[in-house]
Amino acid sequence: MKFKLAKPNKENLNTFVTLGSVLILVGFFDFLANTFLDLNFTGFLPGGLSFLTPIIIGVMGLHFIRIEFSGNRLLDKINTNFNSSNFNAFLSLLVIFALIKYIPPILNWFIFDADFAGNTKQDCTSGGACWVFVKVWLNRFVYGMYPDTEQWRINTAFFMLFALVGASFFVPAKLKKYLLIFLLFVYPIIGLKLISGGDFGLEYIETGAWGGLSLTFIVSAFALILCFPVGMFLALGRRSNLPAIRYTSIGFIELWRGVPLITVLFMSAVMFPMFLPDGTYVDKLIRVLVAITLFEAAYMAEVIRGGLQALPKGQYEAAKSLGMGYWRMHFLIVLPQALKLVIPGIANTFLALVKDTPLIFVVGLLELAGMVNLAKTNPEWLGMAMEGYVFAGLVFWVICYAMSRYSQNLEKKLSTER
Amino acid sequence: MSKIIELKNVNKWFDKFQALKDVNLEVNQQEKIVICGPSGSGKSTLIRCINRLEEHQDGQIIVDGKEISENTKDIEKIRAEVGMVFQQFNLFPHLSILDNCTLAPIWVKKLPKKQAEEIAMENLKRVQIADQAKKFPGQLSGGQQQRCALARALCMKPKIMLFDEPTSALDPEMIKEVLDAMVDLAKAGMTMIVVTHEMGFAKEVADNMIFMDEGRIVEKAKTKDFFNNPKSDRTKLFLSQIL
Numbered sequence: 001m002k003f004k005l006a007k008p009n010k011e012n013l014n015t016f017v018t019l020g021s022v023l024i025l026v027g028f029f030d031f032l033a034n035t036f037l038d039l040n041f042t043g044f045l046p047g048g049l050s051f052l053t054p055i056i057i058g059v060m061g062l063h064f065i066r067i068e069f070s071g072n073r074l075l076d077k078i079n080t081n082f083n084s085s086n087f088n089a090f091l092s093l094l095v096i097f098a099l100i101k102y103i104p105p106i107l108n109w110f111i112f113d114a115d116f117a118g119n120t121k122q123d124c125t126s127g128g129a130c131w132v133f134v135k136v137w138l139n140r141f142v143y144g145m146y147p148d149t150e151q152w153r154i155n156t157a158f159f160m161l162f163a164l165v166g167a168s169f170f171v172p173a174k175l176k177k178y179l180l181i182f183l184l185f186v187y188p189i190i191g192l193k194l195i196s197g198g199d200f201g202l203e204y205i206e207t208g209a210w211g212g213l214s215l216t217f218i219v220s221a222f223a224l225i226l227c228f229p230v231g232m233f234l235a236l237g238r239r240s241n242l243p244a245i246r247y248t249s250i251g252f253i254e255l256w257r258g259v260p261l262i263t264v265l266f267m268s269a270v271m272f273p274m275f276l277p278d279g280t281y282v283d284k285l286i287r288v289l290v291a292i293t294l295f296e297a298a299y300m301a302e303v304i305r306g307g308l309q310a311l312p313k314g315q316y317e318a319a320k321s322l323g324m325g326y327w328r329m330h331f332l333i334v335l336p337q338a339l340k341l342v343i344p345g346i347a348n349t350f351l352a353l354v355k356d357t358p359l360i361f362v363v364g365l366l367e368l369a370g371m372v373n374l375a376k377t378n379p380e381w382l383g384m385a386m387e388g389y390v391f392a393g394l395v396f397w398v399i400c401y402a403m404s405r406y407s408q409n410l411e412k413k414l415s416t417e418r
Numbered sequence: 419m420s421k422i423i424e425l426k427n428v429n430k431w432f433d434k435f436q437a438l439k440d441v442n443l444e445v446n447q448q449e450k451i452v453i454c455g456p457s458g459s460g461k462s463t464l465i466r467c468i469n470r471l472e473e474h475q476d477g478q479i480i481v482d483g484k485e486i487s488e489n490t491k492d493i494e495k496i497r498a499e500v501g502m503v504f505q506q507f508n509l510f511p512h513l514s515i516l517d518n519c520t521l522a523p524i525w526v527k528k529l530p531k532k533q534a535e536e537i538a539m540e541n542l543k544r545v546q547i548a549d550q551a552k553k554f555p556g557q558l559s560g561g562q563q564q565r566c567a568l569a570r571a572l573c574m575k576p577k578i579m580l581f582d583e584p585t586s587a588l589d590p591e592m593i594k595e596v597l598d599a600m601v602d603l604a605k606a607g608m609t610m611i612v613v614t615h616e617m618g619f620a621k622e623v624a625d626n627m628i629f630m631d632e633g634r635i636v637e638k639a640k641t642k643d644f645f646n647n648p649k650s651d652r653t654k655l656f657l658s659q660i661l
Contacts, residue, residue, distance in 0.1 A: 318509070321471065321502035416511060
């Protein structure tokens with residue numbers, strides 16, 4: 001076969017691969033020299049073109065090595081995964097170049113140029129991230145304004161929670177039921193009492209002093225557990241045959257979905273007490289919890305309703321034909337399937353809820369992000385906003401990623417269709 | 419033999435469309451009735467009215483001595499006595515075959531779990547899928563699923579069984595295994611109302627045949643007379659098309 005430059009073919013495999021590889025290497029060399037050594041070989045070209053030379057040369061090289069059924073495994077793999085067309089070759093190169101260019105500075109800031117040792121802002125000299133800030137403030141980031149001497153109470157409460165949750169994965173199925181009931185109905189009371197105190201010789205600590213990551217957990221956990229059943233009943237209510245229930249549910253859902261959370265929180269803090277009779281007082285944290293719960297329940301209701309609607313009518317009919325009434329039909333047949341269908345949506349709502357918790361700063365409660373906000377305005381630590389927010393972001397990411405993974409596992413575990 | 423189902427002048431509308439027109443029907447205990455007719459003739463609607471999966475607007479339906487209407491408080495109790503097998507099986511995909519069969523006996527009839535499982539295994543043996551008890555519906559063939567659906571209905575020990583085109587969604591090869599199970603059930607003396615196009619099954623099992631068209635019962639006759647000597651022209655035409 002004749003040698004044609006624009007049409008790489010198998011007969012001239014070696015020629016094309018050599019030519020292509022050389023061009024790709026030149027492209028990379030140009031790019032690396034440009035990025036790390038500040039050498040611009042192609043500077044004589046007009047501005048835009050000079051900037052694009054590495055990619056242009058690289059794409060040309062990739063074009064030459066794009067040979068179908070070359071027989072070389074590595075080459076075939078590269079071609080199918082990075083180099084299936086000129087446009088894909090361009091995108092692949094662009095992504096690789098971007099990664100090479102931007103990852104090192106980020107790593108430098110994070111780790112290599114960062115300061116870890118010391119106790120004051122003055123110890124941060126090397127220009128990278130000042131993790132000293134996070135180190136010094138870590139206690140506040142986790143416990144908020146909770147008195148140092150009483151922090152063992154928070155630790156105990158959370159240790160108990162993790163132990164119980166951990167145990168629920170290992171105990172036999174029979175005990176598991178009781179453990180879950182204990183976790184859902186008894187433990188929250190014990191945990192709250194332990195943290196708030198006031199009885200059993202524990203010093204009372206008002207909720208205004210709670211804060212940091214522990215408050216994030218408390219607010220998220222209560223709202224998660226409470227919004228789920230409320231949302232479930234709202235979803236059922238919206239599909240009810242009884243007009244009173246249906247329209248109440250619709251009204252409730254649309255009202256809460258139509259209002260920004262921050263407004264709801266303001267209302268709960270500022271307006272709500274005005275409606276209470278004189279002398280009654282509902283704790284700020286409880287008001288906030290109720291507000292978030294109802295707000296997220298409205299979203300949860302719509303997610304669950306999606307699942308209810310996705311179920312074939314035949315499932316309802318089969319349940320009815322076996323003599324099941326409304327509640328048995330829903331709790332034995334409909335909800336188990338509908339909830340399984342909408343696990344991704346439920347996880348979505350839960351993640352959104354966790355990430356909405358920082359908004360409680362509007363009523364003066366400072367969870368993790370709120371504490372960071374506070375710490376960065378401390379005169380001795382001005383200019384540490386970046387480190388603080390990156391830290392808070394990372395913590396939120398870890399929490400949310402863990403939840404997301406758990407939901408994916410749950411989906412797999414519950415799947416019965418094969 | 420005593421009447422177990424009685425329909426008097428039943429009328430049903432879906433909005434403007436009248437699905438059932440003055441339907442009268444009596445079914446005796448242990449009687450087997452096969453309903454046939456072109457699609458859209460109201461066959462399914464008729465049997466779905468008997469356990470009130472559809473509501474009729476006019477006339478009377480009396481099942482086992484109790485009238486079915488919107489005032490019936492314990493419609494669940496009647497449904498528990500009337501088994502139904504659907505065209506699309508409608509097994510519960512999140513439960514194993516065994517759990518499909520034990521769920522209603524445990525939660526509706528309040529049987530202890532062990533007893534419910536015994537009954538379930540008995541019925542699964544009867545339809546010859548006892549070896550699949552631990553599997554999920556999604557792992558079974560259509561014929562097996564439909565037999566499981568039959569077993570599930572039988573676990574409630576119903577007095578009447580309704581079949582809504584039980585073999586229409588099946589591959590030809592699987593139709594026979596389902597029909598065999600239904601023939602066995604008929605021989606055991608169950609009261610059955612079957613909507614089907616399987617005329618071979620009808621000839622073998624049915625005491626009476628009903629032909630429906632446009633919401634009316636056009637012809638009701640003994641099975642032999644129905645096939646050999648149909649009275650109405652519409653029936654003749656229908657039979658000539660499907661036989």
